[in-house]
Amino acid sequence: MSELMIEAFELSRTFGAKEAVKGINFSVRRGEIFGFLGHNGAGKTTTIRMLTGQIDPTGGRAQVAGYDVVRQNRELKQHIGVVFEDPNLYERLSARRNLEFACWLYDVPVSRVDEVLELVKLRDRAKEPLRTFSNGMRQRVMIARALLHRPEVLFLDEPSRGLDPITARDLRRTIARLSQEGMTILLTTHMMEEADQLCHRVAFIANGQLVANDTPRNLKLQHGERTMTVTLSEAGSLVEKLIHMDQPAEQAVLMQWMAEGKVLAVHSNEATLEDVFVKIAGTRLA
Known part of the structure; x- marks a missing residue:
């Protein structure tokens, strides 16, 4: 069993004349929380879309959970969970109904719903419609949905954006617990303090190129x-x-x-x- 759960080799992507990602190389180990940090337009979202099989690379290649993101796209989807910044839930349905529908899509037993609701501390609110939920509660529902099929790798796009400090702290604890249980997590965040506290390693991307990749501690010692x-x-x-x-x-x-x-x-x-x-x-x- 390989300990490298994400591997990118000279990964690149162009849109017309614009080179959004320029031949980047990095890897993420099993159970690692890896922060992918960059300003808007730096290339981080394009990279995640390639790693999750949503768009094909223009050049290079990548493997996630041992699957080639292009040639084994269908198999890949069974081993990853993805939570994007914009919520895509059914507002009129309850949290439970949202998750039961996702179980049908993933071909997962409905009994799994209670397990993930308990994990994100929403079991007592499961019957309430999503339209009554706060931003933080909706974020937790999306994470619960991404965990239904027990993915090996979880991608989180700005998981704490718009959350109050207490909810953001609880979410960080959940992420840390998933990592301790062996799940690999790649997250993007604009919150540097969050990345410092949570991530085992961070990579900085600027203008489509990786300009740093190390532990937060080492980066602060080297450049401070x-x-x-x-x-x-x-x-x-x-x-x-x-x-x-x-x-x-x-x-x-x-x-x-x-x-x-x-x-x-x-x-x-x-x-x-x-x-x-x-x-x-x-x-x-x-």
Whole structure:
């Protein structure tokens, strides 16, 4: 059994004269949460559409769950779940009826409905029509639907957009639990803090090219400045000083302050994932 659940080899896609994705290469391991980050028009949605078999690559190839996304498209659909940003649910039907209809499409036993409703904490609201649900509750119904057939790989497009902080936190916990159970998850998000907390690795895509691919921790260490803020007591007042950790002269000054008993607190200044993205991709996520 292969541990690589998503593999892209020189994957590219053009639309007329526009090259939306330019020969990207990456892989995602079993059970990994992989963040795919990029500004609007960078190529992330086109990449996901290729990986889920919705459009064919212009060049290169990809495998998901061991299936070629072009030659084995039909088999692929049985092993992946997809949740896009725009809801496509039946508003007049209850959550249960929506999921029962999806069971019929997937040829899944209806008994599976209660299991996924319990997983997304909606079993007590299952009989209510979708039109009465909040955005967060509808998002959870879509995730439940994507999990009905027990996919090996789950694709999530902006899963936390429009959710209140409590609902977004609960959703992150669900995603983390699915990963712990062995499911591979590729998600796009504009929320850098969410990607930092949730993803094992992240890839930055800009103008159709991958410009970074590593753990959030490594990216922050590689591209952030090694500085610390030192709080001193001087003449009865509190003063903050910035120290560059790689500057011997500034290190010596810090040691002198400590010897004199002036240092009250020291805090390292780690770059945020957004800082790194701006530095590498040249623009902020909107």
